[in-house]
Amino acid sequence: MDAIVKNFPQTNRDSDRPSQQEAEEAVRVLLRWAGDDPTREGLLETPARVVKSYRELFSGYDMAAEDVLGRTFEEVAGYDDMVLVKDIPFFSHCEHHMVPIIGKAHVAYMPDGRVLGLSKIARVVEIYGRRLQTQETMTAQIARAIDDTLNPRGVAVMIEAEHMCMAMRGVQKQGSTTLTTTFTGTFKTEPADQARFMTMVRSR
Ligand SMILES: Nc1nc2c(ncn2[C@@H]2O[C@H](COP(=O)(O)OP(=O)(O)OP(=O)(O)O)[C@@H](O)[C@H]2O)c(=O)[nH]1
Ligand SMILES: [Zn+2]
Incomplete structure (x- = not known):
């Protein structure tokens, strides 16, 4: 897993970023590439809107998971069993085609004295989702x-997602779901823990 994460630092320095004007020009080029006319009235504001929405859709590059996970709690009356947050919805974009990945993440851990704020788990999914991704990388991260x-x-961690690059284009298989999992520690060494995770994820 180390290799996967280290090979995908996925952040750039602010100084490497193009200006807003350059980004808008790039959108105009793509509009022309698609076959439309960026000077027609309906498209005049589109480059600015696209660039603004990219800031939101790819805001994960400006955030670090360590920042949101920094705050932990110890006072849980000795609770030491699994904590599972399941069905966390997310949107991401595949790094091959830059089209949406739509899915759900299920995240569990076995505490060792300390626990996380539950919302922080969903925030971590959000941080990695709002970057260009492969599902495998996102799961490992x-x-x-x-x-x-x-x-x-x-x-x-289990992620189940539909990739729009497989649904809207290319092989055009709508409704197929890709499942990926990463297990560490007891989830890797104890089949019973892994099985319980799967059962709890599947129970409705
Ligand atoms: N492993 C993995 N593959 C992905 C993910 N998202 C998209 N892909 C795949 O990335 C591959 C890119 O394949 P290429 O042959 O380089 O690109 P392409 O010609 O656009 O491929 P097609 O989608 O088959 O038309 C495709 O098979 C996609 O389905 C992902 O999260 N994980
Ligand atoms: Zn793709």
Whole structure:
């Protein structure tokens, strides 16, 4: 997993960023590439809107998972069993075609004294989702971030998602779902923990 995460630092320095004007010009080029006329009235404001929406859709590059996971709690009356936050919805974009990935993440960990604020788990999914991704990388990154910051006894992450690059274009298979998992610690070494995670994710 180390290799996967290290090979995908996925952030650039602010100084590497083009200006807003350059980004808007790039959108105008793509509009022309699509076959439309960027000077027609309906498209005049489009480059500015696209650039603004990119700031939101790719805001994960400006955030670090360590920042949101920094705050942990110890007063949980000795609770040491699995914590699972499931069905966390997310949108991402595939790094191959830059079209949406729509899915749900299920994230669990086995505490070792300390626990995370529940919302922070969803925030981590958001941070990695709002970048260009492969599903495998995103799954490994979420697990790694929790493992590194909380040092729990184990982390389990499952992502199920539909890739629009497979649905809207290319092979055009609508409705197929891709499942990816990353297990660390006891979820990796204890089949019973892994099985319980799967059962709890699947239970409605
Ligand atoms: N492993 C993995 N592959 C992905 C993910 N998102 C998209 N892909 C795949 O990335 C591959 C890119 O393949 P290429 O042959 O380089 O690109 P392409 O000609 O556009 O491929 P087609 O989609 O088959 O038309 C495709 O098979 C996509 O389905 C992902 O999250 N993980
Ligand atoms: Zn794709």
